[in-house]
Amino acid sequence: xxxxxxxxxxxxxESQQTVAERPVKxxxxxxxxxxxxxxxxxxxxxxxxxxxxxxxxMYRTNGNHNSGVFRTLANxxxxxxxxxxxxxxxxxxxxxxxxxxxxxxxxxxCKQLYAPLFDDAQCVKPQTHLLAGASAGFATSAVxxxxxxxxxxxxxxxxxxxxxxxxxxxxAAKIVRYEGVPALYRGLSASLVGSSExxxxxxxxxxxxxxxxxxxxxxxxxxxxxxxxxxxxxxxxFSRKKNKFIEWMATxxxxxxxxxxxxxxxxxxxxxxxxxxxxxxxxxxxKYKGLVSCFKRVYLEExxxxxxxxxxxxxxxxxxxxxxxxxxxxxxxxxxxR
Numbered sequence: 485x486x487x488x489x490x491x492x493x494x495x496x497x498e499s500q501q502t503v504a505e506r507p508v509k510x511x512x513x514x515x516x517x518x519x520x521x522x523x524x525x526x527x528x529x530x531x532x533x534x535x536x537x538x539x540x541x542m543y544r545t546n547g548n549h550n551s552g553v554f555r556t557l558a559n560x561x562x563x564x565x566x567x568x569x570x571x572x573x574x575x576x577x578x579x580x581x582x583x584x585x586x587x588x589x590x591x592x593x594c595k596q597l598y599a600p601l602f603d604d605a606q607c608v609k610p611q612t613h614l615l616a617g618a619s620a621g622f623a624t625s626a627v628x629x630x631x632x633x634x635x636x637x638x639x640x641x642x643x644x645x646x647x648x649x650x651x652x653x654x655x656a657a658k659i660v661r662y663e664g665v666p667a668l669y670r671g672l673s674a675s676l677v678g679s680s681e682x683x684x685x686x687x688x689x690x691x692x693x694x695x696x697x698x699x700x701x702x703x704x705x706x707x708x709x710x711x712x713x714x715x716x717x718x719x720x721x722f723s724r725k726k727n728k729f730i731e732w733m734a735t736x737x738x739x740x741x742x743x744x745x746x747x748x749x750x751x752x753x754x755x756x757x758x759x760x761x762x763x764x765x766x767x768x769x770x771k772y773k774g775l776v777s778c779f780k781r782v783y784l785e786e787x788x789x790x791x792x793x794x795x796x797x798x799x800x801x802x803x804x805x806x807x808x809x810x811x812x813x814x815x816x817x818x819x820x821x822r
Contacts, residue, residue, distance in 0.1 A: 515816070520808070520811075520813040522577060524808040536572075538797060579635055590620040601615075608694060613683075632761070633761045636758060636761040670760045671760040674757035693738055700727055739811070743803050
């Protein structure tokens with residue numbers, strides 16, 4: 485099943501369309517999304533570790549709650565070594581690759597499935613993007629929650645007095661043995677709530693991308709018409725390549741802007757999800773009984789600001805990660821669709 489192209493104009497406009505707008509096979513979205521997710525995760529891994537530490541209740545009780553991003557980075561490097569900045573990367577990659585693959589794959593298919601509901605033959609209406617983004621978020625959360633839980637435990641494990649887990653597989657095995665299989669899905673409710681972030685990001689990204697591409701086509705036409713004979717030969721080819729590169733840079737940046745806006749609105753679910761996965765004990769019992777309980781206790785015991793704990797490293801990681809992710813995905817889609 486392929487993503488339908490937007491309506492194109494004659495010659496010049498059609499040649500200016502990117503591969504992402506033309507029919508793309510689902511497997512291309514799947515492979516490109518997974519590889520792009522891997523690149524983004526490796527580059528931004530240190531900031532992911534810092535974000536998890538700053539969200540964690542354990543980190544707060546150790547007196548480091550008010551440490552800044554760079555101070556936290558320096559402390560981890562000095563006391564735990566460079567390896568700690570990449571702790572949980574194995575579990576992270578094993579989660580990111582399928583998560584991004586499933587997300588892009590599901591979004592591409594659902595966009596087509598939902599378009600007829602809104603009489604949206606070209607898949608350009610906001611409601612199509614919103615619903616497809618929500619479906620992609622739900623599917624991704626359900627498939628990868630156990631992997632994210634292991635990643636969270638591994639990232640927090642080094643910060644304890646003694647390490648409990650040898651590696652990601654040992655962590656997963658001990659969780660199942662001592663806490664049961666359902667424990668692998670702790671934080672899933674918060675993840676499902678967080679699907680609203682996926683919806684919002686896709687909606688904003690699609691609308692900004694459409695605007696950028698229309699502007700790019702107009703600029704190219706204007707440039708070709710402004711110089712006699714520039715619409716043929718080497719000058720024409722150079723103009724088209726330059727225009728495509730600028731368009732790619734702009735749409736990659738749009739992904740970062742979309743992520744920034746979506747994160748600011750929906751961030752508290754990230755903190756709650758981390759707390760639920762961490763599963764701290766209080767008097768021998770789980771401190772947080774569920775999603776609502778966790779929200780209430782964090783707010784009442786630590787204040788509203790705690791619901792935005794770790795926001796700075798989260799944005800420093802996710803915004804550039806989104807730029808890398810969508811930019812790499814776009815390039816890979818072009819290559820794989822040739």
